Amino acid sequence: MSREGVEHALRARADERDRVSGDLLDLESHTTYQLLKGASLRGETQRRWAAAQESLVTLWSLNDAYRGVLRDAEQIRATRARLTPEQLSQLTELLAGPSVVLRATAKPVEQRSLLPQKDERLTLDQTLTRMDAAFREVTSALNDIDAVWNAVLPxxxxxxxxxxxxxxxxxxxxxxxxxxxxxxxxxxxxxxxxxxxxxxxxxxxxxxxxxxxxxxxxxxxxxxxxxxxxxxxxxxxxxxxDRVRAAESEARLAHGAVVVKIALPPQAQPRGRA
CATH class of the missing domain: 1.20.1270 (Substrate Binding Domain Of Dnak; Chain:A; Domain 2)
Known part of the structure; x- marks a missing residue:
């Protein structure tokens, strides 16, 4: 790679590293992810989430290795203003060659071999592709679980x-x-x-x-x-x-008054002033 190519690759990889780190932080702060971390799961969900967690472990391991290679490249670049041919060669190998080492993981005894397990070497592009596949598997499980919870829990x-x-x-x-x-x-x-x-x-x-x-x-x-x-x-x-009773009471009183008036003799009537 030329000096210009190295400079461009370093800037692009640095942006890529920051973007990936942001996506991983968003993943870990996802509400459903936080709920699943301490959840008691069973059945198909337990199987699916266990596989997603394995992918997540691989994802973080690849991310650490990716960041380590990029950190080494940035340190080499920072040593001097003008890069030597040897430094350009080192940077080219780090940025374009199989510089990411994925350590062989311990397997269950039924999956082991007596032959030594070899580490895997990947380029930065291959590492990013692996990380993306692992990230998609985790988010796919999250989305499927989230869809059911959002539909049924309410x-x-x-x-x-x-x-x-x-x-x-x-x-x-x-x-x-x-x-x-x-x-x-x-x-x-x-x-x-x-x-x-x-x-x-x-x-x-x-x-x-x-x-x-x-x-x-x-x-x-x-x-x-x-x-x-x-x-x-x-x-x-x-x-x-109550109104009827009140009306009946008034009627009885009126009736009594009328009866009294009828029973009085004529001289009992009040005299007129005229």
Whole structure:
């Protein structure tokens, strides 16, 4: 590589290193990634996430080796303003040759060989391609898990809310129903979705439970409406009866006064001033 080529390659690789580091930091700060780090997984999700974690280990190992080669190249470049032919050769080998060493990893005994395991040597471009493949495997698992959680967990929260609302309606009505089975089913579905979102879909069972809770809630809301309407009509009826009683009382008083006037003799009538 020429001096200009080396300078250009160093700048491009430095930008590439920073971009990759930013992507890895974004990956580790991803909400679903943080949840999965301490999650108790099982089934298909456990298998898929275990494979993703292996890819993540490889990704970080490749990234460290990549950064190490680039650091060596930057140190050589920083030694003097004008590079010697020997330094150009060293930089060319680091930037364009198989300079990244991927150490052989210890394998399970059933996968081992008695022959010595050789380290693998990669160019920077090959290393970046390997990192990208590992990164895509991890993000693919994250996206698939995230899609299920985003679709199902809000529905489970809604079912929880319906269950609480049903209990509140029952208290207002002074009635009680056995919702133990629905609570247990909801707990089971939530555990299944959290521990194995990539396993058998929980949505058919959730559809059935949601429909059942919605029906119970609608019936109780109607019963409460009828109860409230009955109470209002009863109050109106009581008020109307009170008005009737008051009118009857006034009528009796008026009737008594009329009877008294009729019974009085003529001389009992007040005299006119005229």
């Amino acid at each position: 529905r489970l929260d809604g079912a929880d809310s319906d269950l609480r609302h049903i209990r509140d309606l029952e208290r207002q009505l002074g009635e009680g129903a056995d919702l133990t089975a629905q609570e247990a089913e909801l707990k089971r579905l939530r555990g299944s979705v959290l521990e194995d979102p990539l396993g058998p879909s929980a949505e058919p069972d959730l559809d059935r439970l949601t429909k059942l809770l919605a029906g119970s809630r609608a019936e109780l809301e109607l019963a409460l409406t009828v109860k409230d309407e009955f109470a209002r009509r009863r109050e109106d009826l009581v008020a109307a009866l």
